[in-house]
Amino acid sequence: QVQLVESGGGVVQPGRSLRLSCAASGFTFRTFGMHWVRQAPGQGLEWVASIRNDGSQEYYADSVRGRFTISRDNSRDTLYLEMNSLTAEDTAVYYCAKDWNDRGFDYWGQGALVTVSS
Amino acid sequence: DIQMTQSPSSLSASVGDRITITCRASQDIRNNLVWYQQKPGKVPKLLIDTASTLQSGVPSRFSGSGSGTHFTLTISSLQPEDVATYYCQKYVSAPLTFGQGTRLDLK
Numbered sequence: 133q134v135q136l137v138e139s140g141g142g143v144v145q146p147g148r149s150l151r152l153s154c155a156a157s158g159f160t161f162r163t164f165g166m167h168w169v170r171q172a173p174g175q176g177l178e179w180v181a182s183i184r185n186d187g188s189q190e191y192y193a194d195s196v197r198g199r200f201t202i203s204r205d206n207s208r209d210t211l212y213l214e215m216n217s218l219t220a221e222d223t224a225v226y227y228c229a230k231d232w233n234d235r236g237f238d239y240w241g242q243g244a245l246v247t248v249s250s
Numbered sequence: 251d252i253q254m255t256q257s258p259s260s261l262s263a264s265v266g267d268r269i270t271i272t273c274r275a276s277q278d279i280r281n282n283l284v285w286y287q288q289k290p291g292k293v294p295k296l297l298i299d300t301a302s303t304l305q306s307g308v309p310s311r312f313s314g315s316g317s318g319t320h321f322t323l324t325i326s327s328l329q330p331e332d333v334a335t336y337y338c339q340k341y342v343s344a345p346l347t348f349g350q351g352t353r354l355d356l357k
Binding site: 177235236237238241 | 251284286288294296299305337339347349350351
């Protein structure tokens, strides 16, 4: 069965960096695009970034462009999100999600909580 | 960027009621629209893709319709387990914007 397991969340000071990982299993990772979505406490879903199956193209929300970098290692079946210059507005649960043939996100991880606070 | 606007932002209904949630795109997105259900404390679940295609295992009381800029999610007969927040998302060209969500609960 498909599993997505995020790790790397935690409490970080404003201006610092953090890297999230998402370990995938149960499907052929290298054949699917992947995404990061976040949800601030009590708020709605916000798309953060996407990456094509082969890593050839990346896409970012305006709110994170230039600060966050999405990447993947298809040899390790792992997705990453490098987050720099973090602010309190980046506090959220970060979900990785699998692409469903360009028709939505069909599997989601359980999420990693990132808290930006001094 | 294309904006996605859902209405209402919240609603209360009774078991058995017919529920309709609307999602409007600020530009034509053809049928590149998906719906998610997020139950309290849970991870979002893909309900419907390409505006009207029900995902496997989703009860038939759920349906989606629309194209272009106007879309609807309908629950034909509300059940207690449908209490959740529902999100639409456009799926053509980044940014893959979500609507702000519609919170559905029971009267």
